[in-house]
Structure formats: C-alpha cells, structure tokens
Amino acid sequence: METTIKHIAQITKVSYATVSRALNNKKGVKAETRTLVLSAAKKLNYQPNAIARGLVKKETYSVGLVIPDITNPFFPEVARGIEDQANEAGYSIFLCNTNWEDSREIRSIRVLTEKRVDGIIIAPTASRLDFLEEILPRGIPVVFVSSAAKNSEHSSVVIDNILGGFLATNHLIEAGYRDIGFIGAPKDSLTLDERLEGYKMALRKHNLIINDDFIQLGDFRRETGYNIIKRMVGEGEYPRAVFAENDLLALGVIQGARELGLLVPEDVAVVGFDDIPFAAFPEIQLTTICQPKHDMGKIAFDLLLERMTDKESGIRKKRIILEPELVVRRSSC
Amino acid sequence: METTIKHIAQITKVSYATVSRALNNKKGVKAETRTLVLSAAKKLNYQPNAIARGLVKKETYSVGLVIPDITNPFFPEVARGIEDQANEAGYSIFLCNTNWEDSREIRSIRVLTEKRVDGIIIAPTASRLDFLEEILPRGIPVVFVSSAAKNSEHSSVVIDNILGGFLATNHLIEAGYRDIGFIGAPKDSLTLDERLEGYKMALRKHNLIINDDFIQLGDFRRETGYNIIKRMVGEGEYPRAVFAENDLLALGVIQGARELGLLVPEDVAVVGFDDIPFAAFPEIQLTTICQPKHDMGKIAFDLLLERMTDKESGIRKKRIILEPELVVRRSSC
DNA sequence: GTTTTTATTGTAAACGTTTACTATAATATT
DNA sequence: AATATTATAGTAAACGTTTACAATAAAAAC
Structure with a gap:
C-alpha cells in the first residue's frame, strides 16, 4: 500500500x-x-500525492495544450517551446489534438477544466473563434497561440500574419512574377483572412489586379496543395507563382507542379509559410515566411504563467505580435 | 465561486x-x-471536479507519455496514435520531453507518479535502460514503446530492429554495394545494438568483412550524419553505401555527400530507418525501413489500457514485435 | 392487515493533503 | 522570579467527491 x-x-x-x-x-x-x-x-x-494536494491548494501545476495536430511539423516546435518553459517552472502539460474538429476541441477544453488545470494554451482550430471564446470556462487563464481573435479577453502570441502575407507576395512581385495565386486553408480561419489580406495589399501596392480564380481554399494538408495546383494547371489557366498559406501546402504545390513537368521556380515559383525544419533542406529549399515557433511556445507559456500566478493582481492581458521573416530559398528564384 | x-x-x-x-x-x-x-x-x-474524484477513486484517467523529443519527426506520429486511442478511452495524456537527458527522464517519471497517472508510456532515452527499470515505481502500469529491455517486466511494442538492420543492409548488398558503413546513435542504446546486429548479420551472410572504421556513432540529429560523412570523406576512406540508424541521420549523410560533390546514390547510397513522412517526398526519396508509427502508438496505449483495467487479474505482460518493412526509393538505386 | 421485499434517500466516513488555530515548552526580558 | 516572547508541535477542519451502511417509504406477498 x-x-x-x-x-x-x-x-x-x-x-x-x-x-x-x-x-x-x-x-x-x-x-x-x-x-x-x-x-x-x-x-x-x-x-x-499531488492529487490530494491539488484538492486543498486548488492548483494542480498542470496546464493544457490544445492544438490541431501534433503531426503537422509546425506544432512540435511550438509544443517543445511550451514544454521546455513549463518544465522549468514545474508544470506538466496535457497534450490534446483536436484533429481540426470543433467537437474535439470543445471536448478537450471540457476535460481539461474538469481536471482543474491551472491554465490552457490553445492553438485554435480555424473556424468559429468567437464561439470558442464563449465555450471557454471563465476564471481559468487562457493563452492563444498562433491565431487569436483580436478582441479576445485573453493573452495571445501571434505572428503578424498580414505582414507575412505581404512579405511573401511582395517578394514574388519583386522577383518579377505577375500572376500570383494564393492557396490557403479553410474559410473562417483568422490566419487565412490576415495572410490573404497581406497578399492583396502587396498586389494593390504594385497595381496588380486580384484574380479570384487564383485564390483557392482547402485545408492545411500537403495533398491539398498538390491537388489544387494540378487542377488549376489541368484547367489551363494557372498562376506563375503561388503563395501558399503554409509550408505543407507549398510542398504539395511543388510536387504537383513538378509531376506535370513544370519547373520550380522557372515555370511556377512557390512561397510557403512557417519555415518548418524541412523547408531548409538542400533538396527542398523552400522560400517561406519564418515563424519563430520555439519562441512562440516559450512566450505563450510565459504569458500563461503570468496570468496563473498573478491571478488577482490586475495583470492586463497582453497580445504579443511577433515579426515574420522572409527566408528566400530556391523555390522562388 | x-x-x-x-x-x-x-x-x-x-x-x-x-x-x-x-x-x-x-x-x-x-x-x-x-x-x-x-x-x-x-x-x-x-x-x-476530477481531482476530488481522483482522490477517492484512486484513478485519474491521465497517463504519462515520456519521449526524447517531440521535435524528432518519428515521435509526433507515435504520440498521435497514442492520443487518438487514449482519447477514445477517455484518458488524457501528459507529454514529457526528456531531451535525451537521463536526469530529465527520471524527473518526468517522478512528477508523473506524484500526479498519480494511471499509467506511463515510455520511449526510453537510449542509455541505461536497466537503470530505468529500477527507477520505475512499482505498481504503476508501464509500457515501453520503440525500445525496451528484453527481460523487462513491462509490456512493450517494438519493431524487429535486428530484422530492420538486416533488411536495410541486405538491400544495399544486393544492389551491388560492398563497402557499407553504419552510422548510428549513442552507445548503450538498445536499438543501436540490434540494428547494428542486423547490419553485421547481413554482411556475414554475404561473406563481407566488417570494417570497424565504417561504423560511426554519434546521436540522432541530422547534423551528426552530415558531419560524420564529411569527416569520413575528408579522411579519404569512406563507404560506398551507408545504413543510417534513423532518417534524420540519413538525410544528413545525403546532404553532406552532395556538398562534397558526390552523387547519391551513384557515389554513395543511403538507407535510413523510420520512414518519417518527409522520406517519401519526391525531392527526398529516401530508401528506409518503415516503422508503423501510428499503429505503434495505438498498440502501446492498448497494452497500457489492458494493464490499467485488469490490474488484479493476472494479465501477462506482452511484448509486441512489429514487422519492419523495406521501402526502396531513389537514395539507394 | 401484517410481513417481506424493493426502491429510494440520507448519514457519515474516507481519500491524502494543507493550514488556521491552539497548546505547550523553551528562551528571553525585566 | 515572574512575565513576555518565541519556537515547536498538535488538533481539527477543509478541499469535493464516492460509497458502505443505515433508514425510510413504497410496493408486493401472504
């Protein structure tokens, strides 16, 4: 016993x-x-017995991390940043994959609150961000990472997605491309709106027309990029350059294009978003917008810790906006 | 309130x-x-309040997952398999990265037991497996995944590493290569021993001599593969084919070789291990030994669940050994 | 119309801690 | 030497549940 x-x-x-x-x-x-x-x-x-202690002290030194899919190479980096920092501060993290499903996201949050985590970090599943805010239990510290409603009452760490979209598109334009497509993930996604916004800004700045046929949406998987470019090329009219909303999509586009005998970047240039580790590989050399993923995780936990420890004292929510950085590689020049 | x-x-x-x-x-x-x-x-x-309930029922519906590094593309797949299955059964998982450090591994296990998780799944940091068995709290169900002492008193899911090593090496031999190197991760690692064993078996089977200079050890990072091949080539004598203990190392070898002007596979063929998602990319096309990662995770959780629910009834520990599969791609022919 | 059985509810202890409060012993102060 | 102070230890309640057991009410059996 x-x-x-x-x-x-x-x-x-x-x-x-x-x-x-x-x-x-x-x-x-x-x-x-x-x-x-x-x-x-x-x-x-x-x-x-941490359970018994948790009962009386009303703190568990556990926090929840709710992300769409740890299998998407963007998230392990963020998760690692969070865990490293959490570990240092004596916290453990519950990992919850939502698989991009709202229902699973909601369920995760409910379970986490029942387990009385001291706080929750959420990389929200794209859609229904407003709804998410509603479902969130009041009283428990929450930090958004990677994507967050602007008017949220919670702290957040995000990247300047508009600027990112702008940098990517502007780079393509300055490299001489004119017909530039956008391939992105589901509607209602906040990051989509913003990156698309940046894309349009860049086009406008250079007096280029915005061709809605070149704006294609799907999800974040590589296959989707692959299918979309193939379909576009198959239909005859396709952009000479593509800004994809994440690296996985971008890699799919490259693969699809190559299979059709097109050269990258000569026939079609590609820029991604995230700068996942593989983007830098010599065989890949994907031009992309770099997000400081590990730092993002660290900061997310720091913000949460701030909220958790200074619960009473009126620490204001913070919105940290990180700088995206254009990393030019071979897929675009 | x-x-x-x-x-x-x-x-x-x-x-x-x-x-x-x-x-x-x-x-x-x-x-x-x-x-x-x-x-x-x-x-x-x-x-x-799950905490209060946990106190009286003596079960928390939480399990720990202790892995070296979620950033290594092998682990997210496994973790996802585990979480999917856990989720289905109503369990949450604590994610702990050890960063390959024994001390952090030990600490993680201690914290998890203090939090009274119902069970622990461990992908052990390579060294000191015997020691790990010792540190493990008795009474709490444990399952090893990916690597486990043969005589462990705990259940485990592993791949047949000897066979995997054999398949990889045998493939290279049958493709006509004779000078075959082995690049692997730290000593004292069980997977190392086994994969190396398979490598030697294949060489012996074909009456090839085992050249200890062509067996190089380091860690599991890509940079290491890169550095090792560069050093070997720099020193003049290097193998015409390399079996690397994981895909990251293999990719490092390819990169290093290419930078030295060598062609892959013409000048040096490469086979990896794991079949991480990127290995299949058209630009990469790495020949490798495939591990069923997601399944491995699922099975690991199932074994754990078995142990957790049938604690009293004498469910025997199980050792599930999965079949590795050779996936031939362009890096070797 | 008793007695027996069953369905429903309540009482109280237990899970393993922390902590406010009280009690005692030791030491310092005068 | 009496009093005030401090250091140390103990008592008991609390945290929010579950559950064995007892108690009651209702229904069934005779």
Missing part, C-alpha cells in the same frame, strides 16, 4: 501536520525533527 | 450523495429526482 504522510507520522511519532511542514520546508519545525521526518520519508519511499 | 455537488444538493433539497448518484447515472435514484438534479447541474454550469 502507498505510503502517506500518516505512515511517516506514525513511525516518527509526530503529528502529520508536522510531517507536512517538514516535507515542505516550512519554517517552525526543529531541524532535528525535520531530518527525522525526511529520513523516514526516504526510507518509506514516500511520494507526495 | 465554483459550483459543487453541495450547491446542487442545496437547491434541489436532496442529500449530496443522491446528487452524486444522479450525476453518475447510478441505479437507485428516482427518475424524477435525477432530472431535477441534472437540470440544476446544467443551470449552475456544474463541472465535476
């Missing part, structure tokens, strides 16, 4: 209040008895 | 035992009062 504080009290012949104090290095316990208790604890291989 | 079972009892004027029974759909509560309780619960937006 599991050894508890009471067992220690029994064999050391002190009250279990004293045992608790000794184990937690509280003041007001004689050095002598403390060592007595400590050695008994070690002998009995005592492991404090 | 948080609504509890007592508040519901108060406004419905039944005892809180009855409330508990009603909420948990236990038999022996009148339909009438049940709906009364349920509607009160909804009105008060009641969320059961």
Whole structure:
C-alpha cells in the first residue's frame, strides 16, 4: 500500500501536520525533527500525492495544450517551446489534438477544466473563434497561440500574419512574377483572412489586379496543395507563382507542379509559410515566411504563467505580435 | 465561486450523495429526482471536479507519455496514435520531453507518479535502460514503446530492429554495394545494438568483412550524419553505401555527400530507418525501413489500457514485435 | 392487515493533503 | 522570579467527491 504522510507520522511519532511542514520546508519545525521526518520519508519511499494536494491548494501545476495536430511539423516546435518553459517552472502539460474538429476541441477544453488545470494554451482550430471564446470556462487563464481573435479577453502570441502575407507576395512581385495565386486553408480561419489580406495589399501596392480564380481554399494538408495546383494547371489557366498559406501546402504545390513537368521556380515559383525544419533542406529549399515557433511556445507559456500566478493582481492581458521573416530559398528564384 | 455537488444538493433539497448518484447515472435514484438534479447541474454550469474524484477513486484517467523529443519527426506520429486511442478511452495524456537527458527522464517519471497517472508510456532515452527499470515505481502500469529491455517486466511494442538492420543492409548488398558503413546513435542504446546486429548479420551472410572504421556513432540529429560523412570523406576512406540508424541521420549523410560533390546514390547510397513522412517526398526519396508509427502508438496505449483495467487479474505482460518493412526509393538505386 | 421485499434517500466516513488555530515548552526580558 | 516572547508541535477542519451502511417509504406477498 502507498505510503502517506500518516505512515511517516506514525513511525516518527509526530503529528502529520508536522510531517507536512517538514516535507515542505516550512519554517517552525526543529531541524532535528525535520531530518527525522525526511529520513523516514526516504526510507518509506514516500511520494507526495499531488492529487490530494491539488484538492486543498486548488492548483494542480498542470496546464493544457490544445492544438490541431501534433503531426503537422509546425506544432512540435511550438509544443517543445511550451514544454521546455513549463518544465522549468514545474508544470506538466496535457497534450490534446483536436484533429481540426470543433467537437474535439470543445471536448478537450471540457476535460481539461474538469481536471482543474491551472491554465490552457490553445492553438485554435480555424473556424468559429468567437464561439470558442464563449465555450471557454471563465476564471481559468487562457493563452492563444498562433491565431487569436483580436478582441479576445485573453493573452495571445501571434505572428503578424498580414505582414507575412505581404512579405511573401511582395517578394514574388519583386522577383518579377505577375500572376500570383494564393492557396490557403479553410474559410473562417483568422490566419487565412490576415495572410490573404497581406497578399492583396502587396498586389494593390504594385497595381496588380486580384484574380479570384487564383485564390483557392482547402485545408492545411500537403495533398491539398498538390491537388489544387494540378487542377488549376489541368484547367489551363494557372498562376506563375503561388503563395501558399503554409509550408505543407507549398510542398504539395511543388510536387504537383513538378509531376506535370513544370519547373520550380522557372515555370511556377512557390512561397510557403512557417519555415518548418524541412523547408531548409538542400533538396527542398523552400522560400517561406519564418515563424519563430520555439519562441512562440516559450512566450505563450510565459504569458500563461503570468496570468496563473498573478491571478488577482490586475495583470492586463497582453497580445504579443511577433515579426515574420522572409527566408528566400530556391523555390522562388 | 465554483459550483459543487453541495450547491446542487442545496437547491434541489436532496442529500449530496443522491446528487452524486444522479450525476453518475447510478441505479437507485428516482427518475424524477435525477432530472431535477441534472437540470440544476446544467443551470449552475456544474463541472465535476476530477481531482476530488481522483482522490477517492484512486484513478485519474491521465497517463504519462515520456519521449526524447517531440521535435524528432518519428515521435509526433507515435504520440498521435497514442492520443487518438487514449482519447477514445477517455484518458488524457501528459507529454514529457526528456531531451535525451537521463536526469530529465527520471524527473518526468517522478512528477508523473506524484500526479498519480494511471499509467506511463515510455520511449526510453537510449542509455541505461536497466537503470530505468529500477527507477520505475512499482505498481504503476508501464509500457515501453520503440525500445525496451528484453527481460523487462513491462509490456512493450517494438519493431524487429535486428530484422530492420538486416533488411536495410541486405538491400544495399544486393544492389551491388560492398563497402557499407553504419552510422548510428549513442552507445548503450538498445536499438543501436540490434540494428547494428542486423547490419553485421547481413554482411556475414554475404561473406563481407566488417570494417570497424565504417561504423560511426554519434546521436540522432541530422547534423551528426552530415558531419560524420564529411569527416569520413575528408579522411579519404569512406563507404560506398551507408545504413543510417534513423532518417534524420540519413538525410544528413545525403546532404553532406552532395556538398562534397558526390552523387547519391551513384557515389554513395543511403538507407535510413523510420520512414518519417518527409522520406517519401519526391525531392527526398529516401530508401528506409518503415516503422508503423501510428499503429505503434495505438498498440502501446492498448497494452497500457489492458494493464490499467485488469490490474488484479493476472494479465501477462506482452511484448509486441512489429514487422519492419523495406521501402526502396531513389537514395539507394 | 401484517410481513417481506424493493426502491429510494440520507448519514457519515474516507481519500491524502494543507493550514488556521491552539497548546505547550523553551528562551528571553525585566 | 515572574512575565513576555518565541519556537515547536498538535488538533481539527477543509478541499469535493464516492460509497458502505443505515433508514425510510413504497410496493408486493401472504
């Protein structure tokens, strides 16, 4: 049977209040008895019960991380940043994949609150951000990462998606391309809106027309980029350059184009978004907009920690907007 | 303030035992009062406190997942398999990265047991597997994934690493290569031993000598493969084909070789291990040994669940050994 | 119309901690 | 030497559930 504080009290012949104090290095316990208790604890291989402690202290030192899909190479980097920082501060993280499903996102959040996590970090599934805000239990600290409603009452770390979209598109234009397509993920996505906005800004700045036929939406998977470019080329009219909303899509576009005998970047140039590790590979060399993923994770946890520890004192919510960075590689010049 | 079972009892004027029974759909509560309780619960937006429940029921419906690094593309797939299955069974998972550090591995395990997880899945940091067995708290179900001591008292899902090593090497030999190198990760790693064993088996089978200079160890990072091949080539004598212990290393080897002006596979052929998603990319086309990563995760959780639910009944530990599969792509022919 | 059975509810203890409060012993102050 | 102060230890309540057991009410059996 599991050894508890009471067992220690029994064999050391002190009250279990004293045992608790000794184990937690509280003041007001004689050095002598403390060592007595400590050695008994070690002998009995005592492991404090965090559940019991959590019940009385009302804090669990656990936080939830809700992301669409850890299999998408953007997220492991962010998750790692979060976990590293959490680990340092003594927190554990619950990982929840939503698989881009609203229902699973909602369920994850419910489970996390039932488990009384001290806070939640969410990389929201694209759609229904407003709805998400509604479902979120009040009182528990929440931080959004990667995408967040502007008017949210919660802290967030995001990248300047408009600027990112602009940088990508502007780069293509300055490299001499005129017919530039946009391939992105589902409607109602906030990042979509913003990156698309940046794309349009760049076109407008250079007095290029916006061709809606060249704006194609789907999801974030590589296959989707692959299918879309193939369809466009098949239909005869296709853009000479593509800005894809993430690197996976971009890689799909490249693959599709190549299979059709098109050269990248000569026949069609491609720019992605995220700068996942593989984008830098010599065989890939994808031009892309870099997001500081690990930092994003770190910052997200720091914001959460701020909220968690200073719950009462009126720490204002913060919105950290990170700078995107254009990384030019071979897929665009 | 948080609504509890007592508040519901108060406004419905039944005892809180009855409330508990009603909420948990236990038999022996009148339909009438049940709906009364349920509607009160909804009105008060009641969320059961899993911590309190965990304390009395002695189960938390949480499990720990301890892996070296979620950033290594092998692990997200496994993690996803685990989480999908866990999710289905109503469990949440704590994600712990050890960063290949023993100390962090040990700490993770301690924290998890303090949090009274119902079970732990470990993809062990390479070294000191025996030591790990020792540190593991007795009584709590554990499952090893991807690598496990043969004589472990715990269940495990692994791949037949010897066979994998054999398949890879044998393939290179049959493709006509004779000087075949092995690049692997740290000593004391069980997977290393086994894959190396398979490599040697294949060489012996074809009466090729084993050249210890062509067996180089480091870690699992791409840079390492890159550096090792560069050093070998720089020193003049290098293998015409390389079996790398994982895909990341293999990709590093390819990159290093190419930078030195060598053609892959003409001048040096490369085979990896894992079949991470990017290995299949048209630009990469890495020949490799495929591990069924998602399935591995699923099975790992199933084994754990078996252990967790049938704790008393003498469910024997199981060792599931999955079949590796050679996937031939362009890096080797 | 009793007695037996069954359905429903309530009481209280338990899970393993922390902590406010009280009690005692030891030491310092005068 | 009496009093005030401080250091140390103990008692008991609390955290929010579940559940064994007891109690009551209703229904069934006779």
